[in-house]
Amino acid sequence: MRGHLPRLTALAVPVYAELLSGVVASVIGTLWVAGLGGAAVAAVTLAGTVENLLLGLVLVVASGTSVRLSHALGAGDRDEAARTGRAAWRLCAVGSLALAVPGFLLRDRLAGVFLDGEAAARAAEYFAVAFPAFALFFGQRVADELFKGAGDTRTPMRIALLSNALLLLLDPLLILGAGPLPALGVPGAALALTLSRAVAFAVTLRLRGGQRRQRGGRVWRGQRGGRPGTGGVGAAALRIVRAGAPFGLDFTARMAAGAAQLGLVAGFGVAAVAGYGVGYRVLLVATMAFYALRQAAAIEAARLTGAGAVDALRTLRRDTGRLAALLGAGAALLSATLAAPLATLFTDDRAVAAQSVGFLRMSALQLLPYALVVALGGVHQAVGAGRPLVLAVLAGLGVQLATSAVLSGPLGVSGVWLGPAVGAVLQLVLTVLLTRRRTVPARQSEPRNRTQPHPAVHVSPADGSPVPGGPRRGRPVE
Numbered sequence: 001m002r003g004h005l006p007r008l009t010a011l012a013v014p015v016y017a018e019l020l021s022g023v024v025a026s027v028i029g030t031l032w033v034a035g036l037g038g039a040a041v042a043a044v045t046l047a048g049t050v051e052n053l054l055l056g057l058v059l060v061v062a063s064g065t066s067v068r069l070s071h072a073l074g075a076g077d078r079d080e081a082a083r084t085g086r087a088a089w090r091l092c093a094v095g096s097l098a099l100a101v102p103g104f105l106l107r108d109r110l111a112g113v114f115l116d117g118e119a120a121a122r123a124a125e126y127f128a129v130a131f132p133a134f135a136l137f138f139g140q141r142v143a144d145e146l147f148k149g150a151g152d153t154r155t156p157m158r159i160a161l162l163s164n165a166l167l168l169l170l171d172p173l174l175i176l177g178a179g180p181l182p183a184l185g186v187p188g189a190a191l192a193l194t195l196s197r198a199v200a201f202a203v204t205l206r207l208r209g210g211q212r213r214q215r216g217g218r219v220w221r222g223q224r225g226g227r228p229g230t231g232g233v234g235a236a237a238l239r240i241v242r243a244g245a246p247f248g249l250d251f252t253a254r255m256a257a258g259a260a261q262l263g264l265v266a267g268f269g270v271a272a273v274a275g276y277g278v279g280y281r282v283l284l285v286a287t288m289a290f291y292a293l294r295q296a297a298a299i300e301a302a303r304l305t306g307a308g309a310v311d312a313l314r315t316l317r318r319d320t321g322r323l324a325a326l327l328g329a330g331a332a333l334l335s336a337t338l339a340a341p342l343a344t345l346f347t348d349d350r351a352v353a354a355q356s357v358g359f360l361r362m363s364a365l366q367l368l369p370y371a372l373v374v375a376l377g378g379v380h381q382a383v384g385a386g387r388p389l390v391l392a393v394l395a396g397l398g399v400q401l402a403t404s405a406v407l408s409g410p411l412g413v414s415g416v417w418l419g420p421a422v423g424a425v426l427q428l429v430l431t432v433l434l435t436r437r438r439t440v441p442a443r444q445s446e447p448r449n450r451t452q453p454h455p456a457v458h459v460s461p462a463d464g465s466p467v468p469g470g471p472r473r474g475r476p477v478e
Contacts, residue, residue, distance in 0.1 A: 004300065004312075004319040011296035012289075014157035015148075019288040025164035027281060032171045033189055040186050043122035046114050047130060047190070049259075054099055054134070056252030061091045062141040064244025066295075067302040067382050068236070069149030071243075074306025080236070085146060087236035092142045096135035103131035122186040129190035136197040143204045148299055155207065163200035170195055246386025250377065250393055257397040261416070264404050268413040275355025278346045282356075283363060286331035290374040293324055298378035305383050317379050321372060328371025336364035355413065362417035366424040373427045380435045388434035396427030 026048070033044045065088040072080035103110065107127035111120040140163075144156035170192035177183030184191060265276045297320045304312045339360035343353040373393070380389045400423025407415025 004316045005323060007300060008293065008296045008316075008319060008323060011148075011151070011153050011299060012292040014153040015295045016289050016292035018153075018157040018160040019292060020285065021160050021164040023281075023284050023288065025167045028168060029171045029189060029192075032175050033186065035176070036185055039117070039119040039122055042115055042119040043111075043126055043186050044189055046111065046119075046123050047126045050103075050110070050127075051130070051137075052255050053252070056248045056255065057095065057099065058138055058141050058248075059251050060241055060244040060248035061088060061095060061138075062145045062244065063247035063298070064240035064242070065142060066145035066149035067243040067298055068240050069146060070151070070299050070302035071306035071382075073150060074303035075308075077306070083233050083236040084149075084240065087233045087240055088142050088146065090233065091237050091240060092135075092138050096138045099138075100131045100134040103127065103134065107131060125185075125187045126190045129187055129194060133194040133197065136194065136201050140197060140201050140204065143201070143208070148295065149302075151299065151303075153296070153299075155204075159200050159204050162203065163196045166196035166199055167192055243381075243386075246381045246390050249390050253390075253394055253397055257401060260401050261404060261419070264401075264408060264416050265413065267408070268416070271349070271351040272355050272413050274347070274349070274352040275343075275357075276359055278343060278352065278356040279359035279363065281346070282342050282360060283331075283335070283367075286327070286335070286367065287370070287374075289327050289331070290324065290371045293320065293327065293371075293375040294378035296378070297375055298382045301379045301382035313379075313383065317376065320375050320379055324371045324375035325368065327375075328368035331371065332364040332367040335360045335367060358414060359417050362414065362421065365418070365421035369424040369428040370420075373424065373431055376431065380431070385435045389431060392427050392430035392434055395430055396423040399423050399426050 030041070030044065033040050065084065068084045069081055069088075072078075072084055104127070108120075108124045110127065111123035114120075115123055140159070144159070147153070147155045171189065172178070173181055174184050174188035174192045175186075176188075262273070262276065265272050297316065301313060301316055304316060339357045340353075342360065343356035347353050347356070373396075377389050377393075380386065400419045402419075403422045404416045404419025407418055409415070411418065
């Protein structure tokens with residue numbers, strides 16, 4: 001049987017382009033803000049940190065949506081697929097209100113907790129624009145995952161490229177001003193992000209509407225009521241949350257550990273912090289590939305789980321591990337050998353460059369186990385082994401921080417750099433041990449009649465929409 005590498009690659013490459021375009025736009029946007037002074041940079045940095053924390057909650061809904069939708073389509077349960085789509089939008093609406101309204105009302109207090117003076121004032125101005133527009137961010141993530149759950153990762157990539165291209169255009173116009181446009185400063189950065197997201201979301205909704213018109217307004221119709229015990233939209237919402245919770249917890253834990261790691265680095269001076277920042281941005285180019293593979297593996301594993309394809313799940317795990325090992329080893333080699341020239345691309349300061357080189361060379365030790373943990377995590381979480389995976393990650397991150405703190409004494413900042421490598425190795429060991437018996441789903445579908453066609457989802461080459469059961473055509477879930 002042909003391996004899964006072509007399918008994984010086809011799903012992962014667009015996701016990587018999507019993620020990387022966001023990183024590039026963020027870095028360039030920070031450069032525009034840097035011209036406004038330290039207070040502006042601090043304000044935008046805080047805003048980005050807050051959004052990352054909120055993203056952990058958004059990922060619960062977004063990741064859960066793609067996993068549950070792919071599972072339903074793999075099982076040929078079109079009613080469940082439709083329920084999943086409706087439940088995802090309702091969770092999006094509730095979540096947007098629950099996060100945006102308190103954030104807007106408490107924006108001054110939120111800014112004051114972390115900053116003071118002019119920096120706090122600028123951060124509050126940013127939040128005044130960003131929080132009311134939070135629904136755009138949440139809605140786009142849900143829409144993207146509905147496409148991905150149906151096997152289409154190219155449409156979200158195109159939308160992300162559009163959004164980030166608009167952001168690159170609007171940032172200098174609204175931050176610094178041009179012609180009749182006034183210089184809005186930090187609020188201009190928030191407005192540029194909001195406008196780029198609004199246009200992208202409008203295009204996304206238009207694409208989905210176009211698909212409905214293309215298919216003459218037809219909807220998928222399967223067994224009325226779906227499988228016994230599946231419940232209604234409320235039950236589907238709970239299934240989304242359960243499926244997505246491990247993804248959200250994993251992301252939030254890593255963000256928290258990163259903040260604590262930065263605190264340890266800060267004890268060694270400004271040059272160490274700046275070097276860490278430069279090295280971290282360089283590594284994003286590699287780590288985004290790991291997370292792209294993770295999304296692809298989760299989508300495919302959920303589909304195979306729904307179809308009850310146990311043997312295919314085993315080979316998927318094997319192929320995901322092989323591809324992750326290749327990516328991790330390649331990233332480690334490049335990080336170790338090209339650390340110096342890469343650092344000089346970002347800074348002319350010798351002290352900062354030296355810290356960045358030290359960080360990149362030490363990080364080469366963690367990239368291979370890190371790639372395996374991240375990518376295989378997509379498979380494990382999709383088949384219901386998310387809880388042991390989260391436990392492995394939490395334990396590994398805890399050991400990472402403890403190791404960094406202990407080794408920072410005798411080894412200096414190099415000891416801090418070594419902590420993530422120790423933590424990544426432990427995460428991999430614990431992941432293998434705790435998920436050894438969960439390579440395949442605990443609950444498998446009942447064997448189907450061999451004379452019946454396999455309900456795997458075929459993807460239309462014309463628009464990427466799923467075609468459950470082969471010849472009969474359907475459309476993506478609304």
